[in-house]
Amino acid sequence: MIRRGKLLEVQDLQKNYGKKDNITKALNGISFDVLSGEFLGIMGPSGSGKTTLLNCIATIIKPTSGRVLLNGKNISAFDSKDLEEYRGSRIGYLFQDFALLDNLTGQENILLPLSIHGMDVAKARAKLEKLAVFLEITDILHKFPSQMSGGQKQRVAAARSLISDPDIVLADEPTGALDTRSAKILMNKLEGINRSSGRTILMVSHDPNAASFCSRILFIQDGIIFHELRRKQDESREKFYDRILKVLAQLGGGSANVL
Numbered sequence: 426m427i428r429r430g431k432l433l434e435v436q437d438l439q440k441n442y443g444k445k446d447n448i449t450k451a452l453n454g455i456s457f458d459v460l461s462g463e464f465l466g467i468m469g470p471s472g473s474g475k476t477t478l479l480n481c482i483a484t485i486i487k488p489t490s491g492r493v494l495l496n497g498k499n500i501s502a503f504d505s506k507d508l509e510e511y512r513g514s515r516i517g518y519l520f521q522d523f524a525l526l527d528n529l530t531g532q533e534n535i536l537l538p539l540s541i542h543g544m545d546v547a548k549a550r551a552k553l554e555k556l557a558v559f560l561e562i563t564d565i566l567h568k569f570p571s572q573m574s575g576g577q578k579q580r581v582a583a584a585r586s587l588i589s590d591p592d593i594v595l596a597d598e599p600t601g602a603l604d605t606r607s608a609k610i611l612m613n614k615l616e617g618i619n620r621s622s623g624r625t626i627l628m629v630s631h632d633p634n635a636a637s638f639c640s641r642i643l644f645i646q647d648g649i650i651f652h653e654l655r656r657k658q659d660e661s662r663e664k665f666y667d668r669i670l671k672v673l674a675q676l677g678g679g680s681a682n683v684l
């Protein structure tokens with residue numbers, strides 16, 4: 426059995442919003458590890474803290490307390506140069522609403538992070554070509570986002586999140602704005618990227634179909650983990666999906682302890 430190292434460590438993370446008499450505890454001391462090469466899913470009801478968690482990891486917001494380590498290094502202790510490298514090339518971010526710039530073509534959107542971080546243009550183009558073939562977006566690279574379907578936009582956004590070879594891709598409800606067919610195509614691509622290149626992915630999703638592509642799922646409620654599911658070796662996606670539904674059904678029935 427292959428032993429994988431810890432890539433990301435989330436340690437006792439807390440995030441409070443608001444002030445004194447009106448505090449929301451979005452994260453309540455959550456701790457977990459993401460292993461290198463994992464495709465880890467985070468599921469939980471609306472308001473359970475999923476986006477807050479991703480945003481703390483992405484350094485979009487600051488946690489109230491606790492730590493996030495990448496390859497053993499505390500990201501809160503990064504100086505501005507480390508932070509720029511972390512945001513620009515160690516993590517890739519995939520948003521629910523694609524977050525593409527309307528006045529740039531697909532190709533320009535994908536290459537934008539690299540031009541900001543000064544990567545070699547020839548290298549970047551070669552990489553883009555490969556990614557575009559895999560994600561089946563070669564023919565739409567010259568189009569503007571308004572000329573693309575939702576599924577195409579999200580695959581362009583996926584290419585942008587991967588172009589700098591990040592250690593980890595953070596995906597926040599990447600299928601949330603897609604129809605069932607486009608969602609399945611995207612998830613197949615993400616799974617392919619995870620399996621073929623060992624790219625680590627941390628994905629937040631409401632959708633049990635999307636989550637069934639993961640190798641492990643953490644279920645969170647009120648800013649803390651209350652259950653974990655692992656996809657067994659050789660377990661079909663359909664069987665894993667059924668197990669996810671069972672957890673969600675018990676969650677809905679308020680009896681998470683029976684898991």
Ligand SMILES: Nc1ncnc2c1ncn2[C@@H]1O[C@H](COP(=O)(O)OP(=O)(O)OP(=O)(O)O)[C@@H](O)[C@H]1O
Nearest residue numbers: 442443449451469470471472473474475476477478
């Ligand atoms: N900027 C903010 N100010 C105050 N409260 C906030 C802020 N952002 C989030 N919250 C609160 O923190 C809690 C967690 O929110 P978060 O967006 O992380 O949940 P979520 O699980 O991602 O929800 P959803 O699935 O609906 O997107 C919620 O109660 C939310 O209302």
